[in-house]
Amino acid sequence: MFKELSPAELALLSRCKTSNHYKKKQVIFYEGNAPYGVHCVRKGKIKLFRTTPQGREQIVRLVSSGEAMGFKALLSSDNYSLTAEVLEDSEICFVDKKAFFEILDHSPKLARTLLETLADEVKSQEKTICSFSQKSVRERVAETVLMLNEKYGSRAEGGSTITIPLKREDIATLSGTVLESAVRYLSEFKKDGMIELKGREIIVRNSERLLAVTQNKLL
Numbered sequence: 001m002f003k004e005l006s007p008a009e010l011a012l013l014s015r016c017k018t019s020n021h022y023k024k025k026q027v028i029f030y031e032g033n034a035p036y037g038v039h040c041v042r043k044g045k046i047k048l049f050r051t052t053p054q055g056r057e058q059i060v061r062l063v064s065s066g067e068a069m070g071f072k073a074l075l076s077s078d079n080y081s082l083t084a085e086v087l088e089d090s091e092i093c094f095v096d097k098k099a100f101f102e103i104l105d106h107s108p109k110l111a112r113t114l115l116e117t118l119a120d121e122v123k124s125q126e127k128t129i130c131s132f133s134q135k136s137v138r139e140r141v142a143e144t145v146l147m148l149n150e151k152y153g154s155r156a157e158g159g160s161t162i163t164i165p166l167k168r169e170d171i172a173t174l175s176g177t178v179l180e181s182a183v184r185y186l187s188e189f190k191k192d193g194m195i196e197l198k199g200r201e202i203i204v205r206n207s208e209r210l211l212a213v214t215q216n217k218l219l
Contacts, residue, residue, distance in 0.1 A: 005110060009103050016099035020092050024165075028069070028084040028092060035073040035080060037096040041065050044090020045152070045164050048082040049173075059173045061121075062087075062164065064152070071114065074100065087165055132176045135214070140175040141185040142213035145195065147174075149204045159196070159205040167200065189213075 005013060019042065022028060028039055031050055046063040060082055063069055073080050074097060095103075104110055131140055145162075153160035166174075172182035186202075189195045194210050196203040204210065 005103065005107060009107055012099060012103060013095060017093050017095045020094060022086045022090045022092060024086055024088050026086045028086065029080050031080055031083045033080050035070050037094050038071045038074060038100050039069045040093045041067050042091040042093050045087040046084050046090065047087055047170065048084050050082050057173060059170055072118070137175065137177045137181050138185050139214050139216060140177065141171070141182055142189065142210045144171060144175045145202060145204065146207060146210050146214065149207065153204065156203055159203050162202045162204065165200050
């Protein structure tokens with residue numbers, strides 16, 4: 001987010017930012033709390049979720065290195081609408097509210113970057129809504145696996161390993177379904193040779209067949 005800043009703006013940022021280390025399962029901020037600045041992920045992976053009235057987690061977004069969190073609440077003067085929980089040991093940079101707005105006031109490039117980021121998030125949310133309304137649960141689970149593989153896949157022998165440590169419940173919420181359905185279709189994909197399951201680890205063996213599932217071309 002801050003790579004387009006001028007040397008003077010970077011100097012201000014360097015003076016104002018702090019770097020914090022978080023352990024797995026630590027919470028960076030809670031839904032309903034007031035924002036005091038912007039969090040940028042230098043290293044690690046974070047899940048952003050809201051809690052339903054029934055007490056269940058509903059994952060909205062996954063964040064990794066180079067991405068920012070919390071700026072929407074800051075810009076809109078709202079409380080956080082989501083909770084940010086660490087999925088693996090992470091390093092997070094924090095820029096306080098005053099410094100962030102001071103930089104933003106003098107940096108058209110940063111303002112444009114924020115607008116582009118917001119537009120990308122809206123586009124992603126629209127795609128998710130369309131998927132949930134038009135695709136079957138089986139197609140959505142396959143789509144979630146492909147999305148995770150595209151963003152977090154690491155080359156492995158005979159395929160690629162999804163390196164983000166998600167529970168099966170997380171896969172279910174990302175797919176807009178219940179745990180039992182997600183487990184059933186993951187087992188089906190494993191049986192058909194599309195993926196391999198090792199604990200929480202998912203190894204994608206045949207992304208082409210998974211893509212065919214998302215397009216309802218593989219029964």
